[in-house]
Amino acid sequence: MRSIRAAAVGAVTLSLALAASACGGGSASGGGSNDSPRTLTYWASNQGASIEVDKKVLQPELDKFEKQTGIKVELEVVPWSDLLNRILTATTSGQGPDVLNIGNTWSASLQATGALLPWDDKNFDKIGGRDRFVESALGSTGVQSQDPAAVPLYSMAYALYYNKKMFADAGVTRPPATWDEMVETGRKISRDGKWALGAEGSNLSTNIHQVFVLAKQHGADFFTADGKPDFTSDGAVAAVKQYVDLMAQDKIVAPGNAEYAQNQSLSDFAKDKTAMVLWQTASATFASMGMKEDEWGVAPAPVQSGTPGTGTSTNSMVAGINMAVFKNTDNVDGATEFVKFMTSDAEQKILNKAYGSIPPVKAAQTDPAFNTPATAVLRETLATSAAALPQVPDESQFETAVGTAVKELFAEAAAGRPVTAESVRAKLAKAQQQMPTK
Template sequence: MKSRILDAVAACALLALGTAACGKSGGDAPSASPGSSAQGAQGARGAPAAEAVTLTYWASNQAPSVEDDRKILQPELDKFEKQTGIKVKLEVISWSDLLNRILAATSSGKGPDVLNIGNSWSASLQATGAFLPFDDAALAKIGGKDRFVATTLSATGAAGQPPAAVPLYGLAYGLFYNKKMFADAGIEKPPANWGEFITVAKKLTDAKGGRYGVAIMGASYSENAHFAFMFGRQHGAAIFEGKQPRFDAPEMVAGVKQYIDLLSVHKVVNPSNAEYVNDTQMLKEFTSGKAAMLMIQSYAQAAIEQNGMARDAYGVAPVPMPDPLPAGGKAVNSHVAGINIAVFEESKNRDAALKFVAFMTSPEEQKILNGAFGSLPVVSEAYADERFKSANTQVFQKVLAETAESMPMIEETAQFETLVGTAMRDLLAEAASGKAVTDASIRGKLTAANQQMASGK
């Protein structure tokens, strides 16, 4: 799921576990009514013309602004209407509102025909029964599952059940670095492992001059949880045994400490970053030369360039991992991030909705949309396009295919994001205030999260 999801999303994900729904409130336009709108014109001889189908589509905000999304999507929706006669009424919903809107829709049974969801929500939303299962028959209608990049299908719902959605936009984490800052410091290449990363970050940090090696989103629940998962896996952590939480296992403590230490021990992060809820400020720090590196998802390319940084002024490498990995550790430096597309079970236009999903996941549309949004195609055939052959894009493609792992596709994962992400926010705030953050203090926070999860409160 895209890292720009704000903390309100994570909080609502926790709510989703206690209800029969998942969603977020408030968008940029009034909520569209579900189902078709009849266009009941009369024919030349007085006979009623066939009803024209209008689909309602809730799209997630992928571009730097909602208006940018509309500009990118509307020509494609017009193209779909010209090809099929099916009109699509678009509403782009910000990430801070999307999950609440979905929650409300699944509770009321009055939702759109088609919608985007963060892929880490898949299992929680699947449990509501509010979405059309993509069984073999439904998958056949959209071209079959074999055309999708295999890893992207791992984040579409619980194992052993038909997917609740199918992939639409692929995302993966990478290490963005400022080439000029590296060259000025005599650093010839990006760090290849975590030890090198810390060394480079320290070399590029000048706290008195207001320059730091790395920028982070320290107050973002979801972003913190992503790093807890990734770094925890590098230390061999399993955040659940079945559905039982293991947030305070030694391996998870070590993974969380690896991230917190950037601020508390190595001091390569500006303490103000502990207050950053979204990516806006950290991206500005990177593009203005106040931060030399970012660990962020592939979508950031578009925002970095909109902030005035030329494409050849920065590079991308995989997020470095410990070398060697700790005993039992896994080579994971991204979760399978991205956006899925789903069909609302209550849609009166199921066939039209599936045609639209087929269109949006077709190789041609995958090239256009992912090229515009800076995300990764989820259909293998689309990678033949020149837009996805740049060195940076190939880094993300390789990470998504080889070293990304899906977060657990169980309902409880959303609660993990909220509880552990909040605990890490508090720990980073303590570090920013100058308080020592030790193994014991990390374990204490994670034990409290573990107990809260286990108690169901």
């Protein structure tokens, strides 16, 4: 899911939802197998620069669907700060939409509620088959041993965006490919009120995304093979310390970034205050902030050494948005027909062009629009060097607990207090204690 619109994941409540009624939406009018409802309700996540932008992007496509099928889609664009809690409330009350967008990192957690329609072979066949989708995107649709809880809609990956003017002013000729180069480059830039790298230290989801990737680069994960929390391994500790040390030790992230949570680092980037940001699919956002396309460049996110690839050269999580159907909808056929429409080759090109994301549908990726210098890096990352966040039922609690630990460590760094391996391990141990017990 996009950290630019990251959810305020109060997801410790998810364990309560798991024990509650596992029912779903079903707000379509009409009902019964002989009286197919002619209206579907759809909760779309806020993908554009504003909710109004999303409405302008989506409404013409929904009108097109109605013209083709006779089914009207009532649209509500839900801010990321509200989306997860809205979904959790719907799973317990049974009053929700027929179709909705979810951040792909929530897939396993929401799958565990039992509220979402499973995408078995029969349901995939209704939308053209499972093999239409990129395998890495399918890897973030739920627990691997179960039928997916959702279908990929928009795919995204992290990349390193750099401000060409600030690079030129500092005499930097190319973006850093490794973290050592990042620190070296950063120290050339971080002076006279300018800073090398932006961060969103109070954004829990962004914190998770970054430390998850760094843990992969240190040969670690935050969960064991059987899905148990493993937050205090040496690799996990090293990953969190390395990320926070960009502020605490390396001094290439401004202390004020410890309080950032709502895209302030992107604003600093657009205003020539910060030279680099690690972000998901950011070109449309920069354009909305008044930047011209030739003012910024894009490169793969750094690795420890060498070049990006699988395993310890992972440099992004598999980011994106999935589309799900509530199991108790009054119109499963209409809902799956809508998913088929939104994931059709033609619509995938239209929607992903509008949002600057990458289609998770293979055939749609052949469009030249997804082979520009900016999107080519994202496509290559998704294909070769991105890994899915752990698809475990407690993933949302993980985002909250570890994301908060990183936030607190950034606050310590901003205050000038030392961040040590011991203090990092203590924060992560506290986070692990907050996870549900089996």
